[in-house]
Each structure stands twice: as structure tokens, then as C-alpha cells.
Amino acid sequence: MKAKVTVMLKEGVLDPQGEAVKHALKSLKYHEVKSVRQGKVIEIGLEETSRKKAHKSVRDMCEKLLANTVIESYEIEII
Amino acid sequence: MRAAVIIFPGSNCDRDLLSAFRLAGHQTFSIWHKETELPKNIDLIALPGGFSFGDYLRCGAIAAKSPILKEVIRHIDRGGYALGICNGFQILTEAGILPGILQQNIGTKFISKVIDLRVNNTSSTFTHHYPSNGIISIPIAHHEGNYFASKDDLKILHDKNCIAFEYIDNPNGASDNIAGILSQNHRVLGMMPHPERHTEIAHGNQDGFPFFEGLLATS
Numbered sequence: 001m002k003a004k005v006t007v008m009l010k011e012g013v014l015d016p017q018g019e020a021v022k023h024a025l026k027s028l029k030y031h032e033v034k035s036v037r038q039g040k041v042i043e044i045g046l047e048e049t050s051r052k053k054a055h056k057s058v059r060d061m062c063e064k065l066l067a068n069t070v071i072e073s074y075e076i077e078i079i
Numbered sequence: 080m081r082a083a084v085i086i087f088p089g090s091n092c093d094r095d096l097l098s099a100f101r102l103a104g105h106q107t108f109s110i111w112h113k114e115t116e117l118p119k120n121i122d123l124i125a126l127p128g129g130f131s132f133g134d135y136l137r138c139g140a141i142a143a144k145s146p147i148l149k150e151v152i153r154h155i156d157r158g159g160y161a162l163g164i165c166n167g168f169q170i171l172t173e174a175g176i177l178p179g180i181l182q183q184n185i186g187t188k189f190i191s192k193v194i195d196l197r198v199n200n201t202s203s204t205f206t207h208h209y210p211s212n213g214i215i216s217i218p219i220a221h222h223e224g225n226y227f228a229s230k231d232d233l234k235i236l237h238d239k240n241c242i243a244f245e246y247i248d249n250p251n252g253a254s255d256n257i258a259g260i261l262s263q264n265h266r267v268l269g270m271m272p273h274p275e276r277h278t279e280i281a282h283g284n285q286d287g288f289p290f291f292e293g294l295l296a297t298s
Contacts, residue, residue, distance in 0.1 A: 013227070014252070016187045065144060068137055068173065070180045071227060 001046045002079040003058040005066055008039035013071045042066055051078050080122040080160070080294050083108040085151070087142045092128035092164065092275065099275035100125075103291035112145040123160040123294065124151050126167030128220070128273060138181060138223045139169030148174055160204060160294075161267045165221055168259070168269035177260055177269045178236070179228030184221070185252025191220040193284070195247040196258055196272060200240050203265040208293030215286035217277045219250065219258075224271040226253040226260075239263050244270055 009015045015037050022036040044061070048054040058076050067074040082100045086093045086109055093109065100107045108118050112131075117124070131142035142148075148170075155161050155176060163171040171177045184190060193216050198209040209215065228236065233254060236242050244259035251271075259270025274287030 014182075014185065016183050016185055016225075016252075020187050065140060066136070068140065068180055070229070071182065 001048050001051070001054050003044045003046060003054060004077040004079055005042040005044065005058060005062060006039060006075045006077075007042065007062075007067045007072050008037060008074075009071055010073050054078050080105045081108070081118070081120055082106070082123045082125055082294075083110050083117055083121045084125045084127055085110050085112055085147055086127070087112045087129070087131035087145065087170075089131045089133055090127050090129035090166070092166075092273065095273075095275045096125055096127045096164065099278045099287065099291050100294075102278055103288065104295050105291070110147060112142065112147050115146050115150065117147075117150050117154065121154065121159070123162060124154055125161070126151075126163040126170050128165030128167060131166055131170065134223075137169075137173065139166055139171075139173040142166075142170045143173035143175075152176065155262075155267055158264065158266060162205065163267075163269040164273055164275065165219075165224075165271055168271055169223065171267065171269040176267060177262060178232040179226055179254075179260075181221075181223045181271070182225040182227050182252075183223050184225050184250070189220075189222040190224070190250050191218070192250075193218045193277075194250055194272065196244045197247060199242045199245050200261060200265070202240070203243060203261055203268065204294060205261075205268045205290060206243055206293065208289035208296065214247065216284055217272045217274050217287050219272045221251070221271055224251040224253065226257045226271070228254060235263070236260055241265070243268055244272065 018036040018038040025033045062074045241261040245256040249256045274290040277284045277287035
């Protein structure tokens with residue numbers, strides 16, 4: 001079983017990398033770009049057969065290490 | 080003081096820090112991050128600057144889970160002194176010892192230069208050898224030094240006189256120009272600038288020396 005964790009900066013937290021990417025896209029004439037937020041994706045292979053248990057365990061991992069919940073939010077997808 | 084400097088893979092200011100402690104007359108110990116015990120009667124634990132674990136995931140996030148951190152937290156819970164400089168500050172926030180987090184600099188660039196700081200709290204063990212509201216010049220060298228904390232945390236920092244150092248000319252976008260903060264008991268200090276880099280005559284400026292000298296006066 002695999003888990004895919006997406007970590008993003010929370011709404012309202014300034015994202016300087018996202019801003020830089022937005023400016024670069026604008027300079028490529030993509031005038032329709034309104035905003036860019038950059039995050040990260042972490043894939044975790046798990047020796048687990050219960051989706052429920054996998055989800056709980058990955059949530060623990062997010063709280064303990066993978067995300068810093070002061071500024072980041074996370075989403076877990078079990079694949 | 081008996082000062083222990085913790086070394087992580089990727090730390091690169093540990094020897095500068097040990098040298099600054101010794102110059103001010105402290106007894107020093109180097110401790111590898113995988114150790115699970117500290118030497119007896121350590122007064123202060125210091126987390127040095129650098130790029131622990133290559134800054135993977137988030138700066139300081141992996142170091143904050145190192146085995147020795149349990150001892151660091153135990154030492155702090157007992158009321159012991161602790162200091163985190165640059166990456167050490169990032170580790171202290173990631174370990175939840177100090178509030179907030181160090182985000183990427185607002186200009187997205189790594190900044191390495193000497194900057195002016197106001198010493199905002201001159202009563203703490205770390206800062207009591209500086210004159211009240213004195214201005215000192217010491218170097219910064221970081222990519223993630225933009226201090227961010229919730230409104231509630233910032234209020235507590237102000238109310239409890241926990242803001243140790245403020246930037247005169249904010250280089251990185253830090254909330255309220257914060258360059259260094261103290262824990263509520265004023266015994267733990269995290270700061271982005273490097274006082275250890277301005278301690279000797281050969282450094283061209285010794286504004287960092289009173290910092291280490293002041294610690295000696297406490298022990």
C-alpha cells in the first residue's frame with residue numbers, strides 16, 4: 001500500500017517561492033496566471049493492508065515530522 | 080559555564096562556537112547527535128549553525144528528532160540554559176521548544192552579510208552584558224531566517240519580554256523584525272545572527288564577545 005502526502009503552506013502564509021514562480025510564468029506571457037502556491041508531495045510505501053490503519057499511521061507521521069502545522073497543512077491519499 | 084555543543088551531520092559552525100565559548104573562558108564539550116547522554120553537570124547546551132541533514136524536508140526538522148534532543152528537552156525542562164544559532168534556532172522551533180518557525184527569506188535569496196541588531200532584552204543571561212537598546216553589528220548567513228509566529232505567540236513574546244534581538248533594517252521579512260527570541264523563562268535563546276563570528280580581533284569586530292562573556296558571569 002502506498003500513501004501520497006501533499007504538504008502545502010496554509011492560506012494566508014506568504015509563499016516566496018510560489019510568488020517567484022508566478023512572476024516567471026508571467027514573464028513567459030501566461031497573463032491568465034492569478035496565483036501560484038508551491039508545496040511538496042511525499043510518497044510513502046507501507047507494509048499495511050488496512051486502509052484505515054494506514055491513514056491513521058500516516059496522519060501521525062504528518063503531525064510528528066512531515067508537516068509543520070504552524071504554517072503547513074497536509075492531505076493524505078491512500079493509493 | 081560547562082557548555083555542550085551538539086554536532087549534527089551538516090553542522091558547520093560548531094567549531095566556531097566552541098572557539099567562542101573557550102575564548103570567553105567556558106569549559107566545552109562536543110556531542111554527536113546520536114548520543115543519548117550528556118556529560119554530567121552541563122550548564123548550557125548549544126545547537127550550532129549549518130545545514131543539518133542537508134536542510135531536507137524543512138530546515139532543522141530532521142535534527143529535531145535526533146536521539147540527543149530528548150536529553151536537550153530534559154535539560155531545558157529542568158531549567159537548564161540552551162542556545163540555538165541559525166540552524167540551531169530552526170531546530171529549536173521544529174522541536175517545539177521555541178514558538179514559531181523560520182520560513183524562507185522574503186526575497187528568496189540566501190543572505191550573507193553583517194547587519195545591525197538592537198538588543199531588546201538586556202536582562203537575560205545571554206544579553207545582560209549589552210547596554211540597554213544597544214546596537215550591535217554581527218553577521219547573518221541564511222536562506223530560511225524569516226521568523227513567523229501566530230498573532231497569539233507574537234503577543235506572548237512581546238508581553239513576556241522574550242524578543243532578545245531585533246533587526247534595524249529587516250533583511251528577510253521576519254515578523255516584527257525579530258532576529259532572536261527567548262523562552263518564557265528567558266533561559267533558552269534562539270537567534271538567526273551569528274555572535275560567534277564576531278568575537279576575536281581578527282574578525283574585525285567583537286560585538287559578539289559580550290554575549291559569551293556574559294554567560295561566564297552567570298555561572
